[in-house]
Amino acid sequence: MDKEAEKSISALDILNSLERDELISIIQRTAKEKAIFTIELQDGQSRLRRAENRNKILQQNLATLEDDLHALAEEKNWWKEKVTSRSCTCGLFSTTINDLPGELLLNIFQHVDVTEHGILRTVSKTWNKTLKSKIMKRNVFLHLRRIPIRRYDVEYCATVAQRARRLLSPFMTKNLTLEVNYNHPDASFVPVIIENSLQCTSDVLSYCENLKALVLIGYEFPVQFLSGLKEWCPKLKQMSLVRTIVHVPAPIDWQIRPPDTRAAIIDVSVPTEKYSLDTLLDKIDPYITDGDLETYANRLESYEWAKQDDEWLSNKRDTILTYLKKWEPACKDIKDLKLEDAQWRTYRNLSLCEVMSIMRFQV
Amino acid sequence: MSTAASSSTSETIAEPGLKIKVSTKEGEVFELDEKVAKMSQVIRGILEDLGEQNGGDDSVLPLTQVETRIFRKILVWLKYHAGHDKEEAPKAEEDEIIARFCEEIPEWDQKFLNVDQAVILEIMLAADYLDIKKLRGLCCKTVANILKTKTVEQIREMYGIENDFTPEEEEEIRKQTAWCEDEPPRQGSNH
Known part of the structure; x- marks a missing residue:
């Protein structure tokens, strides 16, 4: 007899030796344990589901709390701003502006x-x-912020240019009497305007009641400043810009600008945000036709300043004429363009570009 | 604030020299160095009127418009600047105005004035009363800096100012100040 057979006989012997009742008891006990295990399993599964649900709820609560925290932080900042700007935190002081x-x-x-x-x-x-x-x-300080480079649409550009021309027109007359020069070495903005030193030497005034002429040298400011001058210098009739860039809002893409907008902007004798005068002139080249050049060259002969017998002027004449030819289409409303001899001599060491910027426009 | 505030009768200043006694609105007495005290043009004027006889006796200059709490703060400022400011030659009016408006607020003063706006205004009023031009100017500049970048509505809300313009009046002012406008209308397509 092999070993397997011996084991089977041995199990049979055990079963045979058990009483029927004992067998029933074992079966019942096993069934009960199974039932308990089943219940525990169901309970465990139920608890797992509850835990998962709770986890979901906690996640939701966490998200809500995070939102609340964010809102509270915002509210805190709001209050902080209110408190620091309006009242005092200690409650002792209540003075307001x-x-x-x-x-x-x-x-x-x-x-x-x-x-x-x-x-x-x-x-x-x-x-x-x-x-x-x-x-x-009196004593208002003209501290002009630099206008950041922006892209302006054509329509706005035209509006600004028209407004600038309208506002600047009162300055452009033949009444040149007095002049103020002020040069600031670090000027990237206009820090101050000195009142006409010939009339009042004691004050630095931006309200210049009697100021009739003004020369700004080496500045850079937005065109709004020029129009704002009317407020502070009611009698200002003439101003010259030397080595000065006036920021006129303009589209970055000059090619899309209509001729009238270009004209208006150049009318105030300024290059714009990003361009030097030379660059600007290059940019407007496409607008000038050969026919234009011929017409304008003829008209240029009538300009008094161009006929002056000045050695330096003669040397530069051709170059200047070339520049003016480029300018002329844009300056179609200018009836007379005059650079006084005295001015000419004063600024003779300046570059051509700078000379262009001190020309007096008379509309 | 980084520096402890005041010197009172119980906190006598250690430096030798003439001492000036002043009393605040509440009657608290402070003893100041002559140099510190004379940064106030009002005190300087009084001392000059008195022939500078004040320091030797027990007379006290009454500063009836200045509260003790504010005076303590001002004293911090005075003592700092008395010790750190260089003697400057009198400036021409032009230079003074340019300096006043062009110069940034120094870092120490920025920290000193990094307080609630109500406190700044109290300091400003006290500096005005005591005629301490530099401190008053710093306060004004600080408040001006707060005003900058704020919209009309924000300013009104901040100070509880009621808009008492009619729409027509408001429009008229907007027209008058149109040249100040920075923002262009956004209606084109070339952006």
Whole structure:
């Protein structure tokens, strides 16, 4: 007999030796354990599902809390801004800007860029009155921000150019009487305008009641400043720009600009944001036809300054004429273009580009 | 604020020299160095009127419009600048105005004035009362810097200012100040 057979006989012997009741008991016990295991399994599965649900809820709660936290942080910043700008955190002080005497309010306003005065004037009647007062216009500091390079649409560009031309037209007359020169070595903006030194030497004023002529040298500022001058220099009739760039909002792509816009911008004798005068002239070349050049060359003969017998002028004449030919189509509204002899001599060491920028336009 | 504030009668200043006593609105007495005290043109004027006899006796200059808390802060500023500012030759009015408007607020002063706006205004009022031009100018400049970059609505909300313009008046002002406008209307397609 082999071993397997011996094992089977041995198991049979055990079964045979058990009583029937014992067998039933074993079967029942096994069934009960199975039932318990089944219940525990179901319970476990149920708990797992609950845990998963809870996990989902917790995740949702977490997301909600994160949103709340974000909102609270924003609210905190809002309040912080409110508190630091309006009232004091300790609650001991309650002074607001409305409690300040007019003199201090004036002093505050004088530190604000004049280009922002428009905003301040719109705040309330009191502020408007304060900012319009004559004392405010005295000593107002012209601190002009540099306008960042932007892309302007054609329509806006044309509007600005037309406005600039309209606002500048009062300055362009034949009444040249007095002149102020101010040169700032680090000027990337206009820090100050000195009142006509011939009439009042004691004050640095931006409200220049009697200023009739102004020369700005080596500056860079937005065209709004030129139009704003009308506010501060009511009698200003003439101004010259030397080595000065006036930022006129303009599209980056000059090719798409209509001729009238180009004309208006060059009317104020300024290159724009990104271009030097030379570059600008190159840019407008495509607009000039041969026929134009011939016409304008004939008209140029009538310009008085071009006939002056000046050695330097003679040497440069051809080059200048070439430049003027390029300019002429753009300056179609200019009836006379005159560079005075004295000015000519004063600025003879400047580059041609700079000379172009000190030409007097008379519309 | 990085520096401890004040010197009172119980915190006598250690430096030798003439001492000036002043009292605040609440009656608290401070003892100041002559140099520090004279940075206030008001105190300087009073001392000159008195023939500078004040330091030797117990007389106290009353600063009736200045609260103690604000005076303590101002004292911090005065003491710092008395110790750090160089003696400057008197400037021509032109130079003074240019300097006043062109120069940035120094770092120390920026930190000093990094407080609630109400406190800045209190300091400004006190500096005005005491005639400390430099401090008053710094306060004005700080407030001006807060005003910059704010819209009309933000300024009104910030200070609780009611818009008392009619729409027509507002429009008129906008027209008058159109030259200040920075932002172009965005309606073209060449952007």
